[in-house]
Amino acid sequence: MTERVVPGRVDGLITLEAADAVWVALTAGGAVPTASGAFTCSPARARTGYVLLGSSVVATVRAAGGRWGVAEREVRRAAAELNAVVMDRRDLVLVGPFRGAPEPERDEETPLRWRRRVAGEPEEPGGPGRGARHEDGRPCHLAGIDWRQLLVKHTPDGARRTWWLPRAVVRLLDSAEHAETRWLRAARTRETGATATEPPSRPRLTGDGDGPRATSPKSPAASPRPYGKELEGQLYSVLSRKPGIARKVAGWVCAVCGGAPATVLDHCHEHGYVRAPVCQSCNTRERPDHLYADDVRVANRYTRLFHTEADNWLRHWHRCTGCRARTVLPLPHLAAWTAFIACRSLRPTHRSSRGREPCGVLRVSWTGSQNASRSCMFTVTVDFCPAGEHRVLARVPYREAAERFRGWLADTAPAVAALSGPDRLDGLPAQPRPVVVDPGGEGLGLF
Structure with missing residues (x-):
């Protein structure tokens, strides 16, 4: 049975061109910029029965005369969900390139594959609004979002160019990709069973943690389940090779934020133990802004992990059997904690319009390694001081930093501290596991 396309009727169907205009008009005041060709330009899939708008899957209908339409109320609902997104443009996630990173297993049922689409685009010239002109199959938008306006390119001196997107947008695109996968699986199952000829009902979005999750009671595909301790104590080097x-991993919800589907298996490179399945956003979030072989920069984005979100992250880091037994953090994280917490009182401040603010940006470097803790030393400094200074705040021995951390952990996250220590850990190997050497050697692999 065909439906009549009636532009302008909220409870009826509107044409794809009209839907484009409605989408842009309704989202004009939102934090996330949207594209004018959400229904009519690549990679929209309106003629296959659906389109992606933000993290929503919206069904399309073939109307009388062979034209395609969409329910205006569904467009309005997706726009309202996108307008509710809060975005910090300074909270960025690296989206490429990942030199030497292994290709992840791709779900061929997910046509969006936004990371794969973005990978080849940033080198193309152009600015805001240019995307809608593409007619050669390259993405004009992603799930109705004009990602080009948000892309941040960074080219350090003598280094390879990298590009970044705000974390809120990364989560939106991850949710869109996950929702599309479930939609297509449900549609294929319905077609195989010959139980219906129409597309499955629109997935319902429910809030959980920091982000929405697509669910559908009619879909036979199970929703991602919360992570328990199924992989606790297992070595990543062994588990990662299993077919x-x-x-x-994709069957779990992210063990940190609890809102997005997991995409990677996070593990501790110092001890080799698996921590938990996490989403791409949280996997990137635990890294300091700049990380080198023996030096990290600790800016505001990363310091929230030791402040407002400390309990969640301490619990996550201590999922590693080795870290939990020693009541410590991996070396780069312990170094960052030392700079931000243990040396907080030493950091100078400067006058500003909002009172006095901490000076510059914290940086901490170290000599030696955690395997020779007597000789390992942290040096905490301040970069980008407004007065032109680059001050050395403190030099802290590794053992002293570890002892300070244990005391702070007991006050900050007593539940995590109660489970730490070799005398409270069941199943601890009789002999410590050997430290796993980072094979990548490019810094980011240290985590």
Whole structure:
């Protein structure tokens, strides 16, 4: 049965061109910029029965005369959900390139594959609004979002160019990709069973943690389940080689934020133990802004992990059997904690319009390693001081930093501290596991 396309009727169907205009008009005041060709330009899939708008899947209908339309109320609902998104443009996530990173297992049922689409685009010249002109199959938008306006390119002196997107947008695109996968699986199952000829009902979005999650009571595909301790104590070097592990990881919700589907298996490179399955956003979030072989920069984005979100992250880091037994953090994290917490009182301040603010940006470097703790030393400094100074705040021995951390942990996250220590850990190996050497050697692999 065909439907009549009636532009302008909220409870009826509107043409794809009209839907484009409605989408842009309704989202004009939102934090996330949107594209004018959400229904009519690549990679929209209106003629296959659906389109992606933000993290929503919206069904399209073939109307009388062979034209395609969409329910205006669904467009309005997706726009309202997108307008509710709060975005910090300074909270960025690296989206490429990842030199030497192994290719992840791809779900061929997910046409969006936004990371793959973005990978080849940033080198193309152009600015805001240019995307809608593409007619050669390159993405004009992603899930109705004009990602080009948000892309941040960074080219350090003598280094390879990298590009970044705000974390809120990364989560939106991850949710859109996940919702599309479930939609297509449900549609295929319905077609195989010959139970219906229409597309499955629109997934319902429910808030959980920091982000929405697509659910559908009619879909046979199970929603991602909360992570328990199924992988606790297992070595990443062994588990990562097992066939189908990426698909198994995708069956869990991120163990940190609890809102997005997991995409990677986070692990501790110092001890080799698996921590938990996490989403791409949280996997990137635990890294300091700049990380080198023996030096990290600790800016505001990363310091929230030791402040407002400390309990969640301390619990996550101590999922590593080795870190939990020693009641410590991996070396780069302990260094960052030392700079931000243990040396907080030493950091100078400067006058500003809002009172006095901490000076510059914290940086901490170290000599030696955690395997020779007597000789390991942290040096905490301040970069970008407004007065032109680059001050050395403190030099802290590794053992002293570890002892300070144990005391702070007991006050900050007593539940985590109560589970730490070799005398309270069941199943601890009789002999410590050997430290796993980072094979990548490019800094980011240290985590």
